[in-house]
Amino acid sequence: MKKLFLILAWRNIWRNKKRAFITISSIAASLFFVLFLRQMQFWVYDFNIKNSVAATVGYIQITDSSYVDEKIIDNTLSSNQVDVEALTKIEGVKGVYPRFLSGALVSTGIKSKYAGISGISPETDNKLLKLDIKLRKGTLINADDRAIMITENMADYYQVSVGDSLILMGQGYHGFTAAGIYPIKAILNFPVGELSSMVFMPIKEAQFMHVADNRFTHVLIDIESNNQLEEIYSEVKKVSNDSQISVRTWEEVVPGLKQGIDMDANSGLIISGILYMIVGFGIFGTIVMLHNERKFEFGVLNAIGTNRFDLLFITLTELTILTLIGIVIGNLSSLPLLYYFNQNPIKIGGDAAQAVIDQGFEPYMGTGLFLDVFTANSLAILAIATFVSLYIVIKIIRINALKSMKK
Amino acid sequence: MKKVIETKKVNKIFGDGEIAVHALNDVSIEISEGEFTALVGPSGSGKTTLLNMIGGLDNPNSGNVILNAQDIGMLKKNEMTEFRQKNIGFVFQAYNLIPVLSAYENAEFIMLLQGISSQERKERVYKLLEEVGLKGKENNKPGELSGGQQQRVAVVRALAAKPAYILADEPTANLDSTATNDLLDLMYRLNQEENMTFVFATHDQRVIDRAKRVIYLDDGKVVKDELR
Incomplete structure (x- = not known):
């Protein structure tokens, strides 16, 4: 019928x-x-x-819980607080990137300006930040270099190029002075957002400059897709089950966005x-x-x-x-x-x-x-x-x- | 003979107050199995209204309609639909075939609703279509058939399901003389051979002439009941 x-x-x-x-x-x-x-x-x-977002704050970000309210070097994580290997094994995690983020007065000649300092692991971070694609001049820094990479915006502002040097001056761990003069090894194209006025240096050098050996401000976790955010977040929470550690999604870190x-x-x-x-x-x-x-x-x-x-x-x-x-x-x-x-x-x-x-x-x-x-x-x-x-x-x-x- | 249709003091009033029309006024009739009955009368006499009551398409304001010993006033809407499907075959003035279905599909439609097997449907429909002279037209859509042919398909649709009786409202109104005679021959033959009960509401003298019983209605009342 x-x-x-x-x-x-x-x-x-x-x-x-x-x-x-x-x-x-x-x-x-x-x-x-x-x-x-x-x-x-x-x-x-x-x-x-x-x-x-993924490159600056990460889909998921791990910090010391005190760093959430007060982003200072004294509230950084010790490397033994985060099990990077276990985090890397979580399904859907593309990469785990320890970072050392701070700020410093950046100057050359009579020009000076406050800028962000990002301590990165150049080899692994290349995947996240696509540094080789963003490279406009020079060569990318290596993990052991004592050199920096800056953005085109900054190069224009300071009227500098590869081979010139910039002076960085800020505050280090437990009140130490964080200062150094660094040659520019590369100029990158980050036209918008937080990264457009950022100085990149090897994480080891950033820790050294801030007298904060083996410390990170945060650990970024890159994932396959934003759709998996909640699921992976729960797994990360399980791995980082420590009251001193804060695990947040990018939605919590940048609620405005x-x-x-x-x-x-x-x-x-x-x-x-x-x-x-x-x-x-x-x-x-x-x-x-x-x-x-x-x-x-x-x-x-x-x-x-x-x-x-x-x-x-x-x-x-x-x-x-x-x-x-x-x-x-x-x-x-x-x-x-x-x-x-x-x-x-x-x-x-x-x-x-x-x-x-x-x-x-x-x-x-x-x-x-x-x-x-x-x-x-x-x-x-x-x-x-x-x-x-x-x-x-x-x-x-x-x-x-x-x-x-x-x- | 077994009574298949009975109306008891059926009244039907359309509208109310001063404009109320008493379409049926205490109509009581009995029709037995195998009768070939014509309901006759001028326009507005109530013959179509009575046919609708007998077909369970309308409800009386008072009185009872009893079909196959079942008071259909007691049936719910869906039960009434099922009752019509199983017991009544309708033939309408305007044929009322489904335009997107072929002659065969139209003819088998009610049997499909009844859940009759494909083989049985096929046998019955092909046989009936052949009997009414529509062999070879099985796959034609209604639009590809003449008025007389469409009406014959409508008759096959009504007959194929083997209803207890056939109700036909002005079935010959849109047909020419030849088609009318063919249709009446077919119905008369089925009445004679299969003892099938037919009730017509009609103006057509050709139908009246062939009827074995003629019930005359006027102003909603039965004025004459003639058995021939």
Whole structure:
């Protein structure tokens, strides 16, 4: 019996080809735009989290618990407080990066300015910071070098280049003076964010300068995907089960960024909502027309013995197939464009770039291929179709064969 | 003979107050198995209303409709639908076939609802379609058939499910003389051979002439009941 109902539902779709085409097109077009918009938004977030957050604060950050409120050298971690090897073995962890972060007055000639000092492990950090890609002049520092790398912004400010030296002066562990004169070995391109005014030096040298041997300010944990954040966070907490140690996600370390992303995502949701409303009204229009066209037929079918639930099955199957065709076309048609911009992100230029930089993002625009964006938006349209289908559900539940057959 | 249809003092009023129309007024009739009955009367006499009551498509304001010893006023909406499916075959004036289904699929529709096996459906539908002269038209959609052919498919749809009786509302109204005669021949033959009960609501003199019993209605009342 159901087979004939399915045949009936399928053939009913094509009874009014123009209407079916308009309905399918409106679903597909709206889904296409929603997917493009949302995939672009989430790509920007992901790109910036990967390139900025992951490199500066880490997806997950381990510090001494006192460092959370007071970021001073005295509140650093001792290397034996963190089991780097155990952390590296956690599934989904791409890398564990001990860091020594401080600040110092950086000067040369008559120019001086406060800047961040980042003690890194050049070989391993290259993976996280993509130093070889960011390198603009000179060569990257080695773990045993007594040299620094600065950004293009700083080089422009101090009017220095590779081979010149900068004086660093700050405060070390337990009140010692942290000072040194360091040659510039490389100039890097970090145009935005915290890293744009950062001096990079080997971690051993940073510890030495700050008289803090074997101490870290924090340990960054890089992970495969932000989607695994909560899961890996729990595992890290298990490994670092010490009340003196604080384990935080990037969302806790930079709540402003998280709020910014949430707000931006919500604005995207409003635009999606408007498109969803268009889809909803489109499907609703189809349902109202369908009911008016077939009211008589429903009456006949009911009169000859088709119960209301079978009528509902036929009609809802028809609407579901119609919606699914629109969803499939919307998803498939968006794929080539999404894939292209995923592989070839656009670098934004001019004032627009500055506006993006001012918001703390890198001026790149691409599109993601996030499965959950495809599924969530497809399900949203299916849910809207289901909701507007309530109209015909009510009409069929209340069917009166005789009244329906009156022309 | 076994009574299959019985109405007891059935009243139906449409509207209320001054504009109320008494469509049926204390109508009591009995129809036995194998009768070939025509409900006759001028427009507004109540014949279609009575047919709708007998078919369980409408409810009386008072009185009882008893079909196969079952008072259908006691049935719930879904039970009534199932009762119609199992016991009543309808033939409408406008054929009312499903336009996207073929003649064969339309004809087997009620049997499908009844859960009859594919083999049995096939045998019955092919046999009936052949009997009504539609062999070779099984795969034609209603739009590809003439009015007379569509009405014959509608009759096959009603008959194939082997209902207790067939109710036909002006079944010949849209047919020419040849198609009307063919259809009446078919129904008459089924009545004679299968002892199937037919009730028509009609104006058509050709139908009235073939009826074995004619119930005349006027202003919602039975004014004459003629057995031939």
